Every structure is written in structure tokens, then in C-alpha cells.
Amino acid sequence: MVVCPNDVFEVRPIEPGDWGALGMAAKLRVRAHGRKTAYTPRADQCRACGLCVVGCLEKAITLMAPDER
Numbered sequence: 512m513v514v515c516p517n518d519v520f521e522v523r524p525i526e527p528g529d530w531g532a533l534g535m536a537a538k539l540r541v542r543a544h545g546r547k548t549a550y551t552p553r554a555d556q557c558r559a560c561g562l563c564v565v566g567c568l569e570k571a572i573t574l575m576a577p578d579e580r
Contacts (some may be wrong), residue, residue: 512573514566
């Protein structure tokens with residue numbers, strides 16, 4: 512399902528360093544998703560429409576103002 516009209520996200524295998532930083536509950540969730548996660552290599556293209564927040568079943572996305580990043 513495509514959620515972001517600006518193609519901000521990229522779903523791919525989780526990086527080893529990111530995997531190591533996860534707690535046990537988060538590791539279980541990532542495993543349930545085939546050890547894949549969403550990265551935002553094009554975060555500068557985000558227009559804060561909020562569709563990703565609504566579309567994320569894990570409730571793992573929040574929008575932040577540019578000065579909060």
C-alpha cells in the first residue's frame with residue numbers, strides 16, 4: 512500500500528546498528544515484518560500531510576516541526 516504521495520519512505524531490511532539498538536518488544540515487531548523497517552531517506556520531501564501517521568498500523572510515526580528534528 513502506497514501511503515506517502517511524496518515518496519519519503521523506503522521499506523528495506525533493518526540496518527544491523529538499528530537492530531542492535533532495539534528493545535526486545537521492538538525486535539519482535541520488526542521480526543513480524545520480515546526484519547524490514549521504514550527509513551526516510553527523502554525526509555526533506557515531506558510536506559507534513561499526515562497520511563503516514565494515519566496509515567501506520569503500528570502507530571510508530573509522529574510528525575515533528577523542522578526545528579524539533
